[in-house]
Amino acid sequence: MQELEQIPKPVEEQNTDTSQTKEKKKNASGFEAAVGTSRKWNAREAGREVAETAIRQLHEPPSFFLLFSTIHYEKYGGFQEFLNGVWDVLPKGTPLVGGTVAGFANPEGCYSRGTTAIAISYLNMDVAIGMGNNTKRRPKNAGNTASDMIKNKLKSSQFKNKFLFSIISGPTLPKSPLFGTMKVIKNKKYSQLLSKLTYLSTRLNQVGLGRESEVLNGLCEKMMDYALIGISTNDDNKYLNHYQFLGSKVLKNSVVVLGFHTDLNIFIKTSYGLIPTGKKAKITASENWNYVVKKLDGRPAVDVYFEQTGISKDIINAENIHRITPFLPLGCYHQDGTLHPYPIASFLGDYLLFGHDTVNEEIEFLSASGESLIYAVDEAIASLPEKPKFMIVSSCAGRLETLGREIYHERNKIMEKIDDNFIILYGLGEARKDPMKLPHMLQESFNVAAFY
Amino acid sequence: MKDDPIARVLDDLLKLDDILACMVARRNMISVMPSGEGFKPEVNQIWDNIHRAMDDVFGVISAYSQIGLGEMEFRLQDYEVLFYVFPDTENALVTIVPALANKGLLEVELENARREILKIMNPHEETQKVIGR
Numbered sequence: 001m002q003e004l005e006q007i008p009k010p011v012e013e014q015n016t017d018t019s020q021t022k023e024k025k026k027n028a029s030g031f032e033a034a035v036g037t038s039r040k041w042n043a044r045e046a047g048r049e050v051a052e053t054a055i056r057q058l059h060e061p062p063s064f065f066l067l068f069s070t071i072h073y074e075k076y077g078g079f080q081e082f083l084n085g086v087w088d089v090l091p092k093g094t095p096l097v098g099g100t101v102a103g104f105a106n107p108e109g110c111y112s113r114g115t116t117a118i119a120i121s122y123l124n125m126d127v128a129i130g131m132g133n134n135t136k137r138r139p140k141n142a143g144n145t146a147s148d149m150i151k152n153k154l155k156s157s158q159f160k161n162k163f164l165f166s167i168i169s170g171p172t173l174p175k176s177p178l179f180g181t182m183k184v185i186k187n188k189k190y191s192q193l194l195s196k197l198t199y200l201s202t203r204l205n206q207v208g209l210g211r212e213s214e215v216l217n218g219l220c221e222k223m224m225d226y227a228l229i230g231i232s233t234n235d236d237n238k239y240l241n242h243y244q245f246l247g248s249k250v251l252k253n254s255v256v257v258l259g260f261h262t263d264l265n266i267f268i269k270t271s272y273g274l275i276p277t278g279k280k281a282k283i284t285a286s287e288n289w290n291y292v293v294k295k296l297d298g299r300p301a302v303d304v305y306f307e308q309t310g311i312s313k314d315i316i317n318a319e320n321i322h323r324i325t326p327f328l329p330l331g332c333y334h335q336d337g338t339l340h341p342y343p344i345a346s347f348l349g350d351y352l353l354f355g356h357d358t359v360n361e362e363i364e365f366l367s368a369s370g371e372s373l374i375y376a377v378d379e380a381i382a383s384l385p386e387k388p389k390f391m392i393v394s395s396c397a398g399r400l401e402t403l404g405r406e407i408y409h410e411r412n413k414i415m416e417k418i419d420d421n422f423i424i425l426y427g428l429g430e431a432r433k434d435p436m437k438l439p440h441m442l443q444e445s446f447n448v449a450a451f452y
Numbered sequence: 453m454k455d456d457p458i459a460r461v462l463d464d465l466l467k468l469d470d471i472l473a474c475m476v477a478r479r480n481m482i483s484v485m486p487s488g489e490g491f492k493p494e495v496n497q498i499w500d501n502i503h504r505a506m507d508d509v510f511g512v513i514s515a516y517s518q519i520g521l522g523e524m525e526f527r528l529q530d531y532e533v534l535f536y537v538f539p540d541t542e543n544a545l546v547t548i549v550p551a552l553a554n555k556g557l558l559e560v561e562l563e564n565a566r567r568e569i570l571k572i573m574n575p576h577e578e579t580q581k582v583i584g585r
Contacts, residue, residue: 041467103560111564112557113468237554319552404559 031264032058032121033390033421035106039114043077046115047085054119061091062119064127064258066165066392067098067245068425069115071235079243079250082115087248095129097256098245099167099233102397105411105424112236112400118423120390125262128153131246132255135169135215136206142255143218150259151222159261162435163449165392166219166230168255170428171210171345171355173239174201181239183318184347188300191349195292198353202288206253209291213357213441215255216431220439226259227266228439229449230431231394237322237401239428267384267450270432273376274329274341274444279308279365283358290357292348300350305330308365316347326398327368329444332360336437341366341444343398356429356441368444370406373399376446377413384417388450391422395446400426410446418450459487461568466492468561470553472531473499476569478543479510495531495548502528502548509535514542527551534559536566538573545569 036054040046050067065086073082079100090096103112130149132142150164173181174197185194202208212232220228233242244251281304285295296304306313309328316324325344330352332340340360346353380393393414400407414422432447433439458476465474466486473491476484491499509524517537524535524544530551535544545566549558 039464041464102557109564109567110560112560236557322554323556400560401554401556404556405563407560408563 030060030121030123031389032060034058034119035108035421035423036117036119037106037108037114039111041072041076043073043079043082044085044088046073047082048088050115050117051086051089054117055089058119058121060121062094062121063125064095064260065090065117065119066258066423067096067115067117068101068104068423069098070103070111070113071100071242072113073115074241079245083245083248083250095127095258096245096247097129097165097167097258099231099256100235100242101231101425101427102234102237103400103407103426105407105414106422107415107420110407110411116423118390118392118421122262122264124159125260125264126154126157126159127258127260129246130257130259131251132215132218133251133253134206135253135255136202136208136211137253139211139214140218143215143220146255146257147219147222150257154259154261157261159263161264161266162223162226162261163259163266164219164223164226164228164230165258165449166216166228166255166431167244167257168212168215168230168232168429168431169210169244169253170212170232170234170242171239172207172241173346174198174207175240181318182346182348183321184316185349186313186347188349191294191351194348195288195294195351198292198348199288209288210356210429211289212429212431214289216439216441219255219257220433225435226433227268227435227449228431228433229268229392229394229447231425231427232429234397234426234428237397262451264389264451265385267388267448267452268432268434269380269383269448270442271376271379271446272339272341272444273372273374273379273446274331274339274366274368275372276331277365277367281308281363281365283361283363286358291354293352293354293358294350296363301352302347302350305344305352321347322398322401326396326402326444329366329368330363331366332358332363334359334438334440338440340440340442343444355443370403373403374406374409374413377410380446380448381414381417384448384450386452388418388452389421391418391448391450393422393424393446393448394430395424395426396430396444397426397428398444399446456484456487457572458484458569461565461572462486463488465547465561465565468558470549470558471547472550473548475546476543477506477510477546479507479514483543491548498529498531502531502533506533506546509533510542510544513537513544517542534562536562538566538570
């Protein structure tokens with residue numbers, strides 16, 4: 001890695017009129033992609049390095065810049081300094097969106113600390129960015145606002161293939177002196193109180209449920225002809241703080257969206273690696289926008305969960321809940337047949353709290369193994385039509401936490417199809433949508449967007 | 453120690469909140485420690501017990517590393533001690549983490565550290581033996 005002193009000045013200030021770039025300019029649609037990485041601890045230095053390692057591979061200014069980092073820079077200079085570092089290098093005016101994730105993989109490796117970016121330079125692409133605030137208080141408005149920004153900017157675009165990448169503020173765990181971070185509360189008498197607290201905290205303080213599916217519906221209702229994948233922001237799986245990036249701004253409780261129209265073909269595929277067990281139940285009572293399941297088959301939801309999964313209540317604690325429940329999620333099928341898996345976010349007395357809203361009353365108990373989770377990658381990329389020019393993958397932080405260092409298998413499989421120009425992101429939820437179909441907010445999924 | 457590239461890898465690991473101590477060690481011997489102030493203070497109170505248990509674990513590692521033992525861990529009170537064995541040796545990257553840590557995320561960085569250390573130890577060899585390429 002270069003030392004900071006050696007990092008070149010921003011591209012706009014450089015003389016780019018080299019024979020190599022002239023050659024590129026002759027190719028009217030010269031496509032270039034580059035992935036940057038930094039493992040530096042200092043926020044500003046990391047920001048500069050991630051931008052520099054990507055930008056120095058391009059001969060033309062990027063059409064857009066997707067930027068992701070782990071939460072660590074919060075303590076090592078802060079995210080404003082991190083973005084300042086990026087803009088020390090990135091050409092002014094480059095559309096930039098991004099956010100914090102639990103981890104990522106790219107051609108360099110797999111990381112749960114550091115930052116990565118993918119920069120695309122392509123003439124046959126019209127790009128816009130959008131954003132909306134207060135996603136936990138007014139999720140649909142936030143989605144609508146972002147949608148309007150993108151639609152206005154791209155209304156005269158002639159390219160037919162349309163894509164969105166959404167980055168939505170994910171859930172955060174309310175913290176209270178009495179209940180801590182509310183991951184596992186075994187005392188049943190607090191069930192109703194905890195559910196109410198979760199609701200109030202979400203509405204009043206915007207600490208709590210992510211409500212990303214409502215954001216997504218607001219975003220997509222006037223953009224049905226777009227394909228989409230997306231990620232919910234996260235921290236290091238403590239669910240306390242996470243951020244979204246838009247240009248030079250650091251945001252919270254927001255949605256930021258990259259939209260583009262292009263002549264590139266777009267391939268979207270989702271896989272899970274989850275195995276249906278055949279054990280089913282019906283949600284007979286729920287609340288908080290269907291995030292809290294109070295009863296299954298008329299009985300306390302927690303009791304039914306432990307009966308059907310066969311694990312002992314005593315095993316689960318705040319330490320291991322998010323390592324065990326991803327292997328034993330519940331799932332239900334949306335009306336269009338899409339599977340929505342739900343690992344348990346919290347046990348609130350008698351109630352189960354999910355990370356996302358349930359989309360059907362009929363649920364099935366699912367299971368997974370390390371092998372089946374990794375196999376999901378094979379399934380996602382098996383039908384790739386050809387070697388993509390670049391690829392963005394959104395996946396679940398629960399998969400990362402569950403697989404640990406075995407996550408390298410996922411990256412290795414992706415590298416059988418594309419040796420560079422890809423990033424895999426691990427966040428708190430994954431969005432996906434096919435053109436002219438409804439959007440879905442998922443968990444425990446592996447979502448590929450490949451461009452060719 | 454400051455110029456030891458392995459110590460620099462350990463320095464990086466120790467900056468993670470949930471890594472309380474890390475070292476490259478074998479039975480009865482700590483080969484490399486972080487170059488800074490050593491371990492985080494909370495480990496001191498339990499270090500003697502952990503150290504004794506570590507030596508017993510290294511007995512197992514030396515017996516089985518040649519046939520592919522790659523990883524071991526034990527829990528002692530509120531701490532977990534993780535051993536990532538360097539292939540075909542009796543040495544391991546050893547880390548002490550709180551029992552409540554998100555271990556999956558830490559494992560990713562421990563694997564990166566293991567790979568970097570292997571690269572330093574064997575600069576001309578294929579270093580990513582355990583998890584594929």
